Amino acid sequence: METLAIKKENTTKKKEPAAPISISGSVAVMEALIAENVETIFGYPGGAIMPIYDALYDYHDKLKHILVRHEQGAIHAAQGYARTSGKCGVVFATSGPGATNLVTGLADAMIDSTAVVCITGQVFAHLLGTDAFQETDVINITTPITKWNYQVTDATEIPSVLAKAFYIAKSGRPGPVVIDITKNAQIQKFDYNGYEKCDHIRSYRPKPIVRKKYIDEAAKLINEAERPFVIFGQGVILGSAEKEFTAFIEKAGIPAAWTILGMSAIPTDHPMAVGMLGMHGNYGPNLLTNECDVLIAIGMRFDDRVTGRLDKYAKQAKIIHLDIDPAEIDKNVKTTVPVWGDCKETLPLLTALVKKKTYPEWFQKFKDCRKKEEEMVIRDEMNPTSDILTMGEVIKELNELTKGDAIIVTDVGQHQMVACRYSKMNQTKSNITSGGLGTMGYALPAAIGAAYGDPSRQTIAIIGDGGFQMTLQELGTIMQFKPNVKIIILNNNFLGMVRQWQQLFHENRYSFVDITSPDFVQVAKGFGIPGNSVSKRENLKSALKEMIDHNGSYLLEVMVGKENNVFPMVPQGRGVAEIILCKEDL
Numbered sequence: 001m002e003t004l005a006i007k008k009e010n011t012t013k014k015k016e017p018a019a020p021i022s023i024s025g026s027v028a029v030m031e032a033l034i035a036e037n038v039e040t041i042f043g044y045p046g047g048a049i050m051p052i053y054d055a056l057y058d059y060h061d062k063l064k065h066i067l068v069r070h071e072q073g074a075i076h077a078a079q080g081y082a083r084t085s086g087k088c089g090v091v092f093a094t095s096g097p098g099a100t101n102l103v104t105g106l107a108d109a110m111i112d113s114t115a116v117v118c119i120t121g122q123v124f125a126h127l128l129g130t131d132a133f134q135e136t137d138v139i140n141i142t143t144p145i146t147k148w149n150y151q152v153t154d155a156t157e158i159p160s161v162l163a164k165a166f167y168i169a170k171s172g173r174p175g176p177v178v179i180d181i182t183k184n185a186q187i188q189k190f191d192y193n194g195y196e197k198c199d200h201i202r203s204y205r206p207k208p209i210v211r212k213k214y215i216d217e218a219a220k221l222i223n224e225a226e227r228p229f230v231i232f233g234q235g236v237i238l239g240s241a242e243k244e245f246t247a248f249i250e251k252a253g254i255p256a257a258w259t260i261l262g263m264s265a266i267p268t269d270h271p272m273a274v275g276m277l278g279m280h281g282n283y284g285p286n287l288l289t290n291e292c293d294v295l296i297a298i299g300m301r302f303d304d305r306v307t308g309r310l311d312k313y314a315k316q317a318k319i320i321h322l323d324i325d326p327a328e329i330d331k332n333v334k335t336t337v338p339v340w341g342d343c344k345e346t347l348p349l350l351t352a353l354v355k356k357k358t359y360p361e362w363f364q365k366f367k368d369c370r371k372k373e374e375e376m377v378i379r380d381e382m383n384p385t386s387d388i389l390t391m392g393e394v395i396k397e398l399n400e401l402t403k404g405d406a407i408i409v410t411d412v413g414q415h416q417m418v419a420c421r422y423s424k425m426n427q428t429k430s431n432i433t434s435g436g437l438g439t440m441g442y443a444l445p446a447a448i449g450a451a452y453g454d455p456s457r458q459t460i461a462i463i464g465d466g467g468f469q470m471t472l473q474e475l476g477t478i479m480q481f482k483p484n485v486k487i488i489i490l491n492n493n494f495l496g497m498v499r500q501w502q503q504l505f506h507e508n509r510y511s512f513v514d515i516t517s518p519d520f521v522q523v524a525k526g527f528g529i530p531g532n533s534v535s536k537r538e539n540l541k542s543a544l545k546e547m548i549d550h551n552g553s554y555l556l557e558v559m560v561g562k563e564n565n566v567f568p569m570v571p572q573g574r575g576v577a578e579i580i581l582c583k584e585d586l
């Protein structure tokens, strides 16, 4: 179908004023999506969004729609899509239960700064507030978990509201937007004058003005430092500032550690890379946070999983914080020099002023810590002496096969921490995980979206036996639409991470963490997805290879040690320097 956007372009070429065309609100939604270069929508229909789905019937050759099996799956898929494509994810859902099923994903996208536009159907405007069938107050429910939300009751508003929605979702610090459209507005016809993208809103400043004074002060601190340390987050990836960041750390010669969401902004084997921060991050980056003299935080928000106990966090250091969101500055950690702005702009300014330096003795401290971690943790994880498989050796074998080129999507729990600790990643946008909200059930649908977001790469979801059972219905989406998603279930027959806490901090009182699973291979088979299950080391490599070589989706269950723990660990309520390497250190 020729879209109205194309018709309009043709008429403007003749330089004649375009006559308004009468279209419905629903057709205006389609035109907006096309104008915003949307290619893929994840959604689920229902009564209050039927006019939009009716319009989609005529646009389905231009707008691919993936029918998920639950609206939570739609939003996680849209998040995965946004994270691997760098574009905005788009969701359709109906009113009432359709919209409320989006809530977890919205909260997840909000805390992880993911650009998603959700279009929800709503009851007729004249029924609002009457407890109509499938009416729910989506605007009030989603206000604290969206960057912006808005209810449209008149079709004439649709083009400008959607233009704002895409602009707000993508600009500055990205985030989720909900546009709730009443059914009458979807049906209503109006004179359409074309779609104008939004690039400015008077009351909204997505990028703070860069202040040269702070760049100068930051450069001075860095140039005088003896033990500088860079910690970076997803802001580097979201700002497409990977090159600028690499140029900065390479010139300044500073060791750099990533937060879980910053992972893959630089290759995991980059010479300046010293590993992951956080409760289950690497030993050196946590410990030495409390030994550096200048801490340079870039595009990260000092989450409590990274800082541990705040009154024991980097007290000795001068802190420079580069962030696009002024609300993050001084929120958790008091900053010595705030560098507001998009790090794609601020980093080159800083790089120009910093001296080329190296810190061999300081780097040696990270190497010593790494050695200790190798001896105490990594060796047993990667090359276990017992017959029982470990999560770490699965990731090691996987690295051999992917060579670090795959997109790794993880769920939440022990497997997530192990996968992030050990995965090799050569390219940006390789680590897709629910960092802030820690949403179990995220990985399977997010992997579907990730595969659509970047079909040129292999997408591998790594999931626990518990989390997989939260959204396994999305196997149906894979069955129907056939994205190429490899699924590895690391099955320890427990809700592993909670079991670990119960063992370490609740005197082994295992309270409802023993989870029975179905035969996952049979479940996958029921959805037309081939699979296998391994529990022996001699079969692991070939099973992984068979999975990777398979042309299409595949599920591999790996039976791993039931009571293996993830270390190092910064126990909750302790400082980063109180990181432990084994149970006995508690």
Ligand SMILES: Cc1ncc(C[n+]2csc(CCOP(=O)(O)OP(=O)(O)O)c2C)c(N)n1
Residues within 6 Å of the ligand: 411, 412, 413, 414, 415, 416, 438, 439, 440, 441, 463, 464, 465, 466, 467, 468, 490, 492, 494, 495, 496, 497, 498
């Ligand atoms: C939706 C949701 N409910 C509960 C939790 C709390 N939680 C965190 S990790 C975890 C256990 C995960 O078990 P599993 O998926 O088997 O992964 P494992 O830790 O064993 O690798 C639980 C219950 C959560 N993060 N998300």
